[in-house]
Amino acid sequence: MRRENPEATPMMRQYLDIKARHQDAVVFFRLGDFYEMFYADAELAARELELTLTGRGSREHKMPMCGVPYHAADNYIARLINKGYKVAICEQVEDPALAKGLTKREVIKVITPGTLMDEKLIPGQAANYLAAITSADTKAETFGLAFADISTGVFKAAELHGLDNLRAEILRVDPKEIIYTAAENPAGLETLATRVEQPGLASAQKILAHFPSDTSRDFAFENSPLALQAAAAVFNYFKAAQKTELKQLTRLEFYLPQNYMYLDSASRKNLELTETIRGGSKTGSLYGLLDKTRTSMGSRLLKEWLCYPLLDQTEIESRYAAVGELLNDLVARAELNELLKDIYDIERLIGRITNGNANARDLVYLKESLRVIQSLTPVLKQFSAPLLAALQDSARQKTMQEICVLIDKAIIDEPPLLVTAGNIFRDGYNAELDELRKINR
DNA sequence: CGTTATTAAGTCGAAC
DNA sequence: GTTCGACTCAATAACG
Incomplete structure (x- = not known):
C-alpha cells in the first residue's frame, strides 16, 4: 500500500544518521560489494567521476544513487581527493550473515588531501x-x-x-x-x-x-x-x-x-624556487634543475633546503664543506650514486609498517634499503666533513642488521602484494606453518 | 508470508 | 580479438 509520506527504510535512516555526522565529506557507504553514494553525494560523484546516476527505493520516492564495487574504490577515492574533496569511508562492521536485521555500519576513516597515507595517492x-x-x-x-x-x-x-x-x-x-x-x-x-x-x-x-x-x-x-x-x-x-x-x-x-631567510610570496614566486611562474611546473624551476637526487627522501630534503635558506654562517659553512668534499671526490660520488638509487622511500615504508597497513613487499623493500645503507658506511668513512661523518654515526648498524636478518629469515624474496595470497613466509620460519602446509599438500 | 527482481562497475567465462 | 551476459552483495520493492 502506497503512503503519502513513507518513513525512510531502516538502512536509509542509518545512512542519514551517518551522513549527518559527515556533512563536509562524500560518504562511501558500503552496501555488500559496493560503495554507494546517495542524494547530493551521488550527484556530485556521478558528475566528477563519470558514474551512472541511478536510484534506489520505490518509484515515487526514488533517491539518487551511484556506486562502485569495493575492489575498484581506491581509484575513485583518489580522484575525489585530487579534486579537493573529503571522503568518509563507511564500512559494514559486523558479518551480515550473523547480523540480526540491518548490518551495523560505521565510518572507519575519513580521507582528506592532508591526511593521506596511501602511497598510490601521494607523489613521492x-x-x-x-x-x-x-x-x-x-x-x-x-x-x-x-x-x-x-x-x-x-x-x-x-x-x-x-x-x-x-x-x-x-x-x-x-x-x-x-x-x-x-x-x-x-x-x-x-x-x-x-x-x-x-x-x-x-x-x-x-x-x-x-x-x-x-x-x-x-x-x-x-x-x-x-x-x-x-x-x-x-x-x-x-x-x-x-x-x-x-x-x-x-x-x-x-x-x-x-x-631561515625570509622570503615573501612574491620573491618565492619570481625566483621560481620550486615551480615556474607560468604553468607552475617543477621542470624549469630551480628545484627542477637541481634535483638529481636518488631517493624520495633526498628529493624532499632538497626542496626543504631550497625553501629554507640558512642564515647562520657556521651552518652554511658546514654544509659547504660537505658539498665540497663530495664534489671533489668523483669516484666516491659515483659509488654513492650507484648505492643510493636502490634505496626505497624508507620514511613512508616505516610509516606504513608502524600504522599496520604494510604488505610483505614493503618489508622486503625495507630490508633491501637497510642493506644498502649498511654498505654506505665504508664509502662515507673516506670523508671528514662533520655533516658526512655524522651520517656514519647515526647509522645504528646493529639494529639495522637485526631487522635485515629477521625479515630475511621470515619472508621470501618476492612475496605477493596481497596478504591473502599466501606464500609469504619462508619454509622453516614457523614450525606450525610448515606443518599446515605439509597437510595441505 | 516467502520468493524474485532490482541496483552500481568490474571480472570472468562463453560465444561469436 | 571482441562483445555479451552472468555474477559479485545487501537491502528492499514488488510480486505471488
Missing part, C-alpha cells in the same frame, strides 16, 4: 602536509602554525608574527590542506580549509606525552602556546580522520622561522 618527491593555524583572538597579530605529513612522520610547529609572515610561511610549507581556528581562514588561499575548535592549552599539552620527552622543545612551547595549540589541532584532526593511535608520528619539532 613532495611532502603532503596538513597545516593548522591558531590565533589568540580575532585581532591578534600572533599566530601558531603547525604542519605534519602523516606518511613520513615529519611534524613541526612555530609561532609567527604578522599576517604577512604567516602567509609567507604557509606558502613555503605548501600544505595540501589547512585547518584554522579563527572565524576566517587567515591564510586566504585556495587550499582546502576547514574551521575547527581551538584546542585548550591544557588539552594541547597532553599531546606532548605522545612524543619522546624533550625539555628544550617543551620549554619553547611554554613560551609559544599558540604553536603548541596548532600542533594539537593537527594531531586531533589526524586522530579523528584515521581513528588510529598515530604511532607513525614519532617526533615533534619546534622551529624558529627567523633562523
